[in-house]
Amino acid sequence: MHAVRNIRLCTKDCLCLYVCPSGATDTEDGQIDAGKCISGCRLCVDACPSHAISLVPEEFPKPQDKSDTSIGVLMEMLKSKSEQSLIASAISEGTDDPVLRQLASALTMSNRLMAEDIIREAGFMLPQGESVKKLLMELKKDHDVPCDVIDRLLELL
Amino acid sequence: MREALSVNELSILFSNLSKGCEKQYKKEEAELFGKLSEFYGKKASGPDKHGLEDLEKMTRKDIDEYPEAKQKVLEESDRGAMRALVWSEKVSKIVSSIISRYLKSGNSILETTNIHVCEICGFVYLGDEPPEVCPVCKVPKFKIAKVRR
Secondary structure, three states: OEEEEOOOOOOOOOHHHHHOOOOOOOOOOOOOOOOOOOOOOOHHHHHOOOOOEEEEOOOOOOOOOOOHHHHHHHHHHHHHHHHHHHHHHHHHHHOOOHHHHHHHHHHHHHHHHHHHHHHHHOOOOOOOOHHHHHHHHHHHOOOOOOHHHHHHHHHHO | OOOOOOHHHHHHHHHHHHHHHHHOOOHHHHHHHHHHHHHHHHHOOOOOOOOHHHHHHHHHHHHHHHHHHHHHHHHOOOHHHHHHHHHHHHHHHHHHHHHHHHHHHHHHHOOOOOEEEEOOOOOEEEOOOOOOEOOOOOOEHHHEEEEOO
């Protein structure tokens, strides 16, 4: 578990620089040097007055199992939101009216975000999860897919 | 699972996984999932339906289906699925009312106002200043983005 800094929250109080035993927190890019960070140390996490530092685990537990019923319900809703985001996107691309275009792009975003949230609950919560890897392997068998991207992902996950 | 997902749904899944990697500060993985999302997004063919009226019908249909959908996941004690349904039901109702108002009154309801979308749940807000926290998912205001005209 190594420390990461959320730059949006960091108020530059520099307590993390004082407490870090390895100098990992003092870098020119604002991020904590993962190579120097002592796994699980968390001195900087506790010292930060702005709660801008947290620990990111290297390993995660297996995600909760999802029932076929839940997946079925979510997939139905996903289909509808996905279709609606395509329709909204076609409206926004096909109009010269700036007001309608703005509304349609808001609807595209909204439907896409709902769809993203719905599909992650259908068994794809964790990027490192088995269901993601299984899907990537299946996709690799298709023609015309960016196999290099998929292979690299499978290697990293 | 592969057969069950359309290319656009794959694109949606991969953009979400990209965000998941970003949150873990996994930059390369986030970029790779982003590339896959773009790849499948480009493959998506145009929709069968084309107008705002179609969107209005589809949101209404979703709104009618939420009670049964929620009942089913309640019986499964799947609180995660329930959360996603509760949030998207609220957003769908707001979206449906905005579309209906637009179809009735046209540009006049939007001309002098801004549109914002919550980047977490998809909540749509018409107005110049978004609320301090999202009324649907309670995320702070800085996650509610202004949509450019």
